[in-house]
Amino acid sequence: MLTCQQLAEVVTDYLEGKMNFADRMMFQLHVGMCKHCRAYLNQMKQTVELVAATGKIEAEPMPDDVQAELMHRFRNWKTNKQ
């Protein structure tokens, strides 16, 4: 039988779909019966969702001067290689 402590260590294997059938059944059975592990699994899922949200707010457009500098480098490269 899977203990709560053991379950906490295999949550990512479960979420990644990397468990064999028997382990998956045992995991789901435990979570079905144990509200604490259900809460733990849910917290890990929410953590993943919140990290995904950091991806959205950080996707700011590139500053114009950075773009200009890169295009300048590109033109130099193009001139030199010809």
Place this chain on the structure above:
Amino acid sequence: MAPSDDQALVTALRNGDEATFAALVTRYHASLRRVARTFVSSDASADEVVQDTWAAVLHGIGEFEGRASFKTWLFRILVNRAKTRGVREARIVPESSLASDDDAGTDGPTVDPARFTSKGHWASPPQRWEAMTPESLLLRDELVVQLQTAIAQLPARLASIVVMRDALGWSSEEVCNVLEIAETHQRVLLHRARARLRAMLETYKNHG
């Protein structure tokens, strides 16, 4: 991107097509910067690593053989440069060093053993986190800000993987290709990163 698209793109770059270069720079800017930031100690350093990466791409485009996708190739260049810089800035330890595994904390439990009974049951169980109410949406914005700081404080090996997988939404295959590590190892590091961030969120929620 499909390999055939990659080939067209690389050919255009080799021919000096400015629009292609501009489009690539725009498409990858935010994610290059985000990944670079996990290895170096400031935004300014990350920006420089990104600039150097594009210079290296132009320099090396003639040798691109299409064995990896363009994206994989691009991010490998970035990661190599960012790691070198991270070592110099003492943000990360060299990979050959024994300390690097220690640093990523790849041994030991991810949940404090004191929270379990001797039989492995929860003694100090996690609380149920609220579903989304207007109040909790405000809290959510706070948590996202806290998370950004927490990610920056993770060891680079954990931060880079959690950023690629969960913030940028890459597949484990893409991450493994860029970092040149095995899927099982990637999963161990991802688990440790997520578990640490969960613990941080739990502390923050409990104590504000």
